[in-house]
Amino acid sequence: MNGLSPALVPPLLGWYDQGHRDLPWRTLPTPYRVWISEIMLQQTRVEAVRRYFDGWMDALPDIRALAEAEESVYMKLWEGLGYYNRVRNLHRAAVVLCQEYGGQLPADYDKLLSLPGIGEYTAGAIASIAYGIPVPAVDGNVLRVAARLDNDFTPITDARYKKQTRERFAAWMPADRPGDLNQALMELGATICLPNGAPRCGDCPLQHLCLGYHHKNASSLPLRAAKKARRIENRTVLLVRCGTLVGLRQRPSAGLLAGLWELPSLDGHLSPEETRSALAGLGWQLRRMLSLRPARHIFTHVEWHMNGYYIELDNQPEPLTFVSPPALRATYALPSAFRAFLNVIEEEL
DNA sequence: AAGACGGGGAT
DNA sequence: ATCCCAGTCTT
Numbered sequence: 001m002n003g004l005s006p007a008l009v010p011p012l013l014g015w016y017d018q019g020h021r022d023l024p025w026r027t028l029p030t031p032y033r034v035w036i037s038e039i040m041l042q043q044t045r046v047e048a049v050r051r052y053f054d055g056w057m058d059a060l061p062d063i064r065a066l067a068e069a070e071e072s073v074y075m076k077l078w079e080g081l082g083y084y085n086r087v088r089n090l091h092r093a094a095v096v097l098c099q100e101y102g103g104q105l106p107a108d109y110d111k112l113l114s115l116p117g118i119g120e121y122t123a124g125a126i127a128s129i130a131y132g133i134p135v136p137a138v139d140g141n142v143l144r145v146a147a148r149l150d151n152d153f154t155p156i157t158d159a160r161y162k163k164q165t166r167e168r169f170a171a172w173m174p175a176d177r178p179g180d181l182n183q184a185l186m187e188l189g190a191t192i193c194l195p196n197g198a199p200r201c202g203d204c205p206l207q208h209l210c211l212g213y214h215h216k217n218a219s220s221l222p223l224r225a226a227k228k229a230r231r232i233e234n235r236t237v238l239l240v241r242c243g244t245l246v247g248l249r250q251r252p253s254a255g256l257l258a259g260l261w262e263l264p265s266l267d268g269h270l271s272p273e274e275t276r277s278a279l280a281g282l283g284w285q286l287r288r289m290l291s292l293r294p295a296r297h298i299f300t301h302v303e304w305h306m307n308g309y310y311i312e313l314d315n316q317p318e319p320l321t322f323v324s325p326p327a328l329r330a331t332y333a334l335p336s337a338f339r340a341f342l343n344v345i346e347e348e349l
Numbered sequence: 350a351a352g353a354c355g356g357g358g359a360t
Numbered sequence: 361a362t363c364c365c366a367g368t369c370t371t
Contacts, residue, residue, distance in 0.1 A: 041366040082355025139366045
């Protein structure tokens, strides 16, 4: 009954070796593939990343290809995956790697940490998995496993808890198979030591070491700080056509969904009359206008409540960009928030 | 230390 | 409707 201690290494690796998930980036763990997978996996479930990883590798097979890629290319490859600063940072880091590291990821924790988009977790993951360097990789899974092993009621949202957990692992991180140990801890968190009060302790290889299990607290750990309420934004979304073309707008280069393309919209929930009036003031020449079914989209900190209109125009007013459906599909990255409205013309896309 | 930053699948 | 995910960066 040791909690988080080196005693967990043999049973955990034994369990991991007995069978683990077959993931594309595990098959061939080159530094580049590990890096891309780890960035994609930040705050993102394995099953979501599965749908993107091979497509990315086919289009951008190495660091130099990424460094030389156009923004529209890597944004489109990331479309729908979220947290779009991740892909901008990937590109920035690739340029740095080509300029300063000969197009290779450095086999050094601190150098990795200095690259854009690579923090404590990701530096540890790349160093240990791709290079066999004995450093911890403490993510949300590991924090949950640690809190339960130790029967620790410190909120894992506390930055000090993460730092302390990382240091405790670092103190005894084995030189043998550090990457597999880190992956096994995360695998345990993702498949056995589940969140939301649902751990499968009966199947856990560390049950005999787990203080949380011993004290019957596994399902009530870990503690987390309460979340803040989301603010609600009302929008009027416009699905604009001019002939066969669709009117798009590019979002600002900073903030929510930075740089992505979107359906144009107006602030607030506007009636058809209010919308006609607002658009006439902008010089839009409306030929036809139909109401669309309202939709909503939930982000982490914001909720968009959207009503919508399908509009046919006789002109192509600024600042819209009018694109054909095939060009939209191939080149323009749009967030998922507009899916309900785009489905209206789905058969053409 | 706290907030911004996506999207989706499980409960 | 809530939780939370193989987190990082900015303020």
